[in-house]
Amino acid sequence: xxxxxxxxxxxxxxxxxxxxxxxxxxxxxxxxxxxxxxxxxxxxxxxxxxxxxxxxxxxxxxxxxxxxxxxxxxxxxxxxxxxxxxxxxxxxxxxxxxxxxxxxxxxxxxxxxxxxxxxxxxxxxxxxxxxxxxxxxxxxxxxxxxxxxxxxxxxxxxxxxxxxxxxxxxxxxxxxxxxxxxxxxxxxxxxxxxxxxxxxxxxxxxxxxxxxxxxxxxxxxxxxxxxxxxxxxxxxxxxxxxxxxxxxxxxxxxxxxxxxxxxxxxxxxxxxx
Numbered sequence: 001x002x003x004x005x006x007x008x009x010x011x012x013x014x015x016x017x018x019x020x021x022x023x024x025x026x027x028x029x030x031x032x033x034x035x036x037x038x039x040x041x042x043x044x045x046x047x048x049x050x051x052x053x054x055x056x057x058x059x060x061x062x063x064x065x066x067x068x069x070x071x072x073x074x075x076x077x078x079x080x081x082x083x084x085x086x087x088x089x090x091x092x093x094x095x096x097x098x099x100x101x102x103x104x105x106x107x108x109x110x111x112x113x114x115x116x117x118x119x120x121x122x123x124x125x126x127x128x129x130x131x132x133x134x135x136x137x138x139x140x141x142x143x144x145x146x147x148x149x150x151x152x153x154x155x156x157x158x159x160x161x162x163x164x165x166x167x168x169x170x171x172x173x174x175x176x177x178x179x180x181x182x183x184x185x186x187x188x189x190x191x192x193x194x195x196x197x198x199x200x201x202x203x204x205x206x207x208x209x210x211x212x213x214x215x216x217x218x219x220x221x222x223x224x225x226x227x228x229x230x231x232x233x234x235x236x237x238x239x240x241x242x243x244x245x246x247x248x249x250x251x252x253x254x255x256x257x258x259x260x261x262x263x264x265x266x267x268x269x270x271x272x273x
Contacts, residue, residue: 003247004255009173009220009230015213020177021236025243038239042082045246050086052253056121057091059261063118063167066249067126070174071212072202073184074235075242076127079174082242083249084125093118096127099136109133109151110158117162130155134219139211152222163227170252171228172245173220174235178209 006024027037056062068076084092095116104112110130118124134151137143143151159169176184185206188198205212224230231248235241 002251003244004229004231004251007231007233007244007248009224009232011221011224013217013220013230013232015173015175015217015232017177017179019232020175020180020234022234023237023240024234025247026240035239038237038243042239042243042246043086045243045250046083046086049083049246049250049253050088052250052256052258053087053091053123055258055260056123056253056256057088058121059258060121061166062256062258063120064123064253064256065118065126065162065167065169066123067129067131067169067171068174069128069131069171069216070235071176071181071209072205073181073188074174074176075238076174078238079172079242079245080125080127083246084123087123091121092123092125094125094127097129097132110154114158118167120166130158131219131223135212135215138215139208148218152219155223156225156228159223159225159228168252168256169228170248171223171230172248173216173230173232174241175232176235178206180236181206 003025056064068079070076080094084094093116097113100109100112110133113126113130116124116126134143134148134155138148163169185198185202188194220230220232233241233244233248
């Protein structure tokens with residue numbers, strides 16, 4: 001079973017804390033299972049991703065959108081930093097979606113998102129995304145069940161449109177346990193070099209943990225489509241999380257059947273003097 005099959009979200013996902021600590025790709029013998037080994041394997045995969053990214057950028061015919069969602073401290077920034085460390089910055093664009101600005105709130109909630117989808121030859125990474133608009137307002141009670149269902153339908157239509165116009169979509173939920181989040185938030189409080197990462201609102205969101213888990217389960221279930229699949233990645237182990245996501249991206253890019261573009265001239269008749 002490949003990674004795309006192994007980590008594809010089920011029809012009715014249940015986000016259980018005990019699953020967040022699983023390490024299904026961890027090797028059992030010799031040097032396997034260590035962080036160093038997982039980092040080395042991830043680096044090998046990233047090198048292959050970089051090869052496909054160069055092919056994608058050269059051909060300028062397709063585009064890839066990677067959406068990363070997860071609770072605070074699940075590793076959206078870290079995954080992006082590691083996964084695309086070998087890729088030319090010319091071919092990738094990462095966008096983080098915080099709370100909408102006043103200008104953004106004056107438009108429909110997809111307005112600010114559509115402007116950042118990838119163009120031909122590009123990879124776009126969303127650190128949070130349009131899914132925030134069926135998570136946060138639902139948990140805060142700003143939208144009711146009817147509006148939540150309406151937005152789910154709109155997101156399905158939006159992603160189908162992107163797919164039909166040449167965008168390969170992959171959506172990854174980084175699944176962290178509540179205990180691991182507690183540990184990482186405390187590290188941000190204890191380490192002066194991580195103070196900048198801490199936001200007091202993180203504690204407010206943490207207090208609503210169960211409500212967010214249910215909102216995620218519902219959103220994943222109703223928007224998990226073959227043209228825009230969801231993958232649930234156990235994220236308590238940072239090195240194993242990165243290994244899984246690297247596998248997912250590589251297998252997705254292989255499935256895009258990329259190729260180098262034809263030369264612009266008859267190279268046999270040209271010579272560099």
